Amino acid sequence: xxxxxxxxxxxxxxxxxxxxxxxxxxxxxxxxxxxxxxxxxxxxxxxxxxxxxxxxxxxxxxxxxxxxxxxxxxxxxxxxxxxxxxxxxxxxxxxxxxxxxxxxxxxxxxxxxxxxxxxxxxxxxxxxxxxxxxxxxxxxxxxxxxxxxxxxxxxxxxxxxxxxxxxxxxxxxxxxxxxxxxxxxxxxxxxxxxxxxxxxxxxxxxxxxxxxxxxxxxxxxxxxxxxxxxxxxxxxxxxxxxxxxxxxxxxxxxxxxxxxxxxxxxxxxxxxxxxxxxxxxxxxxxxxxxxxxxxxxxxxxxxxxxxxxxxxxxxxxxxxxxxxxxxxxxxxxxxxxxxxxxxxxxxxxx
Amino acid sequence: xxxxxxxxxxxxxxxxxxxxxxxxxxxxxxxxxxxxxxxxxxxxxxxxxxxxxxxxxxxxxxxxxxxxxxxxxxxxxxxxxxxxxxxxxxxxxxxxxxxxxxxxxxxxxxxxxxxxxxxxxxxxxxxxxxxxxxxxxxxxxxxxxxxxxxxxxxxxxxxxxxxxxxxxxxxxxxxxxxxxxxxxxxxxxxxxxxxxxxxxxxxxxxxxxxxxxxxxxxxxxxxxxxxxxxxxxxxxxxxxxxxxxxxxxxxxxxxxxxxxxxxxxxxxxxxxxxxxxxxxxxxxxxxxxxxxxxxxxxxxxxxxxxxxxxxxxxxxxxxxxxxxxxxxxxxxxxxxxxxxxxxxxxxxxx
Numbered sequence: 001x002x003x004x005x006x007x008x009x010x011x012x013x014x015x016x017x018x019x020x021x022x023x024x025x026x027x028x029x030x031x032x033x034x035x036x037x038x039x040x041x042x043x044x045x046x047x048x049x050x051x052x053x054x055x056x057x058x059x060x061x062x063x064x065x066x067x068x069x070x071x072x073x074x075x076x077x078x079x080x081x082x083x084x085x086x087x088x089x090x091x092x093x094x095x096x097x098x099x100x101x102x103x104x105x106x107x108x109x110x111x112x113x114x115x116x117x118x119x120x121x122x123x124x125x126x127x128x129x130x131x132x133x134x135x136x137x138x139x140x141x142x143x144x145x146x147x148x149x150x151x152x153x154x155x156x157x158x159x160x161x162x163x164x165x166x167x168x169x170x171x172x173x174x175x176x177x178x179x180x181x182x183x184x185x186x187x188x189x190x191x192x193x194x195x196x197x198x199x200x201x202x203x204x205x206x207x208x209x210x211x212x213x214x215x216x217x218x219x220x221x222x223x224x225x226x227x228x229x230x231x232x233x234x235x236x237x238x239x240x241x242x243x244x245x246x247x248x249x250x251x252x253x254x255x256x257x258x259x260x261x262x263x264x265x266x267x268x269x270x271x272x273x274x275x276x277x278x279x280x281x282x283x284x285x286x287x288x289x290x291x292x293x294x295x296x297x298x299x300x301x302x303x304x305x306x307x308x309x310x311x312x313x314x315x316x317x318x319x320x321x322x323x324x325x326x327x328x329x330x331x332x333x334x335x336x337x338x339x340x341x342x343x344x345x346x347x348x349x350x
Numbered sequence: 351x352x353x354x355x356x357x358x359x360x361x362x363x364x365x366x367x368x369x370x371x372x373x374x375x376x377x378x379x380x381x382x383x384x385x386x387x388x389x390x391x392x393x394x395x396x397x398x399x400x401x402x403x404x405x406x407x408x409x410x411x412x413x414x415x416x417x418x419x420x421x422x423x424x425x426x427x428x429x430x431x432x433x434x435x436x437x438x439x440x441x442x443x444x445x446x447x448x449x450x451x452x453x454x455x456x457x458x459x460x461x462x463x464x465x466x467x468x469x470x471x472x473x474x475x476x477x478x479x480x481x482x483x484x485x486x487x488x489x490x491x492x493x494x495x496x497x498x499x500x501x502x503x504x505x506x507x508x509x510x511x512x513x514x515x516x517x518x519x520x521x522x523x524x525x526x527x528x529x530x531x532x533x534x535x536x537x538x539x540x541x542x543x544x545x546x547x548x549x550x551x552x553x554x555x556x557x558x559x560x561x562x563x564x565x566x567x568x569x570x571x572x573x574x575x576x577x578x579x580x581x582x583x584x585x586x587x588x589x590x591x592x593x594x595x596x597x598x599x600x601x602x603x604x605x606x607x608x609x610x611x612x613x614x615x616x617x618x619x620x621x622x623x624x625x626x627x628x629x630x631x632x633x634x635x636x637x638x639x640x641x642x643x644x645x646x647x648x649x650x651x652x653x654x655x656x657x658x659x660x661x662x663x664x665x666x667x668x669x670x671x672x673x674x675x676x677x678x679x680x681x682x683x684x685x686x687x688x689x690x691x692x693x694x695x696x697x698x699x700x
Binding site: 202223260263264266269272274275276277278279280281333337340 | 612613615616617620622623624626627628629630631667683687690
């Protein structure tokens with residue numbers, strides 16, 4: 001790994017330059033794929049997993065999936081390195097935890113990444129900034145097709161792509177959009193949104209996916225069902241609901257700006273004040289304060305700060321990133337002090 | 351009243367330049383006195399109260415108590431004007447509330463003030479910055495003697511000075527020292543102090559005296575008993591205990607600086623950050639944050655701010671002061687916004 005390079009610049013999606021990036025952080029699609037003639041990850045022994053990994057790596061290279069592809073071997077990676085990849089949304093927490101042969105291939109700007117031997121042999125991911133589901137969809141299909149030229153995927157004419165978990169069978173597709181919804185959260189209107197979303201068979205998850213907590217008012221909306229629908233239907237289903245949530249969040253922000261201007265500005269500026277002065281701060285509090293600042297920058301309340309700085313701070317202040325920046329493992333208390341110091345410095349630079 | 355002049359500069363005690371001013375805000379002594387051959391305030395009718403007021407005012411002028419003495423007639427004063435005098439510790443809340451002939455004489459720098467027709471005909475007060483009980487004691491005796499040359503006080507050879515409330519009979523003396531005890535408050539050691547203080551027959555009160563809440567970690571320590579002790583004993587009694595409390599607070603601050611440096615600095619700087627950025631803030635929150643800043647300036651954690659600025663902010667952000675500064679009455683919400691704006695401006699000036 002080359003942490004210094006990676007911490008100093010962020011993935012494409014972190015720059016927050018995509019469409020509707022005031023509210024949509026990222027568009028993400030992943031395919032679950034397995035090699036034909038190999039047992040699923042849960043059933044295979046070490047040697048078979050090693051063989052799968054080797055075949056997949058070879059296919060990725062041959063396929064020329066994208067520029068500057070780097071492979072991180074998770075068997076030999078340290079705990080901090082693995083957490084670092086989780087924080088960048090390149091591997092799942094579970095993927096970091098196993099001790100079987102496994103890894104992740106990451107392309108330029110972290111747009112394309114492929115987890116190897118997570119729950120499935122391959123978890124292909126394309127992650128783009130802002131609302132770009134159509135582009136993400138086109139991109140991942142290209143990646144998938146290229147890889148399929150070099151390996152045979154497990155496929156049933158009856159069920160579609162076969163996956164380790166039945167919930168993924170069929171298209172093996174998960175479409176998710178990460179939204180920043182501070183105004184809906186603040187005005188307690190999120191429940192309403194989530195209720196409507198659930199009726200459409202979509203799931204709401206926290207920042208780091210399934211079973212994780214909502215942090216910094218970030219929510220992922222994604223499809224639940226993969227079987228019995230075409231891939232296009234699934235993508236369209238998610239694509240159709242997101243603009244409504246965007247409009248809702250924007251409307252509430254505008255109403256707040258008119259009817260609660262002072263309170264809104266107060267909330268935003270105090271968050272800025274605290275992050276600019278704190279001498280020790282947890283990751284959780286950082287996310288919550290950055291969330292208010294992000295909204296403030298989007299609404300023009302704060303105009304001395306680049307959105308890219310705010311977006312990067314969300315990632316760079318996470319525990320593993322911070323430790324990589326400092327070049328050593330830090331106990332909790334020391335980490336909170338280093339985090340506060342790092343944030344002050346970044347905010348001063350604007 | 352000449353509010354513009356008064357709000358732009360603070361009373362002598364507010365400058366916080368006296369001895370031990372890191373912890374002792376002010377030393378205050380007051381005498382309760384009544385004119386002989388007149389009924390007490392509670393028993394007298396309007397015309398007698400008017401007569402008392404007139405005699406006292408005349409005596410004050412003749413006595414030449416101090417320079418630039420100004421008399422505020424509380425019968426004609428507005429609610430904001432009266433609250434303003436309360437906030438400057440020149441009258442009691444009760445004194446502001448009655449509708450009988452009454453007022454207050456205030457000398458240069460607000461060191462000497464004399465409430466007329468409060469609970470007693472005269473409440474003579476001398477208020478100095480920091481720990482100056484000896485000087486305050488000498489000063490008030492001089493003022494008292496001078497006035498007594500021009501009026502006869504109600505005095506019994508058996509009981510001493512006669513007062514409207516039996517708790518003041520005897521010397522009519524109250525000695526109080528206002529302390530700033532944020533470290534003892536933070537480490538929850540105040541109870542211990544107050545317990546020890548109570549054993550010495552001393553009382554602990556909040557910022558605005560009897561029955562008021564503790565605000566901004568300010569506490570007044572004062573004598574309870576006036577009867578059966580000489581004036582000197584009372585002053586010595588209070589004088590003896592204060593240095594111990596000062597030492598205790600200082601020791602705890604030093605321990606915090608060594609053992610909880612980051613947490614202490616964090617608390618101080620965040621308070622500064624919030625006051626520097628808030629767009630709306632209550633008086634209560636302002637006091638609490640200023641309290642941390644005051645400690646921070648005293649400990650050298652913040653070195654860009656004058657102590658006099660901090661001390662003045664405590665007073666100038668109070669509701670009546672703020673309204674006088676703005677030259678008009680402000681409803682609550684608007685006041686909180688103006689307060690935040692005023693504080694930001696002052697902190698920028700340092």
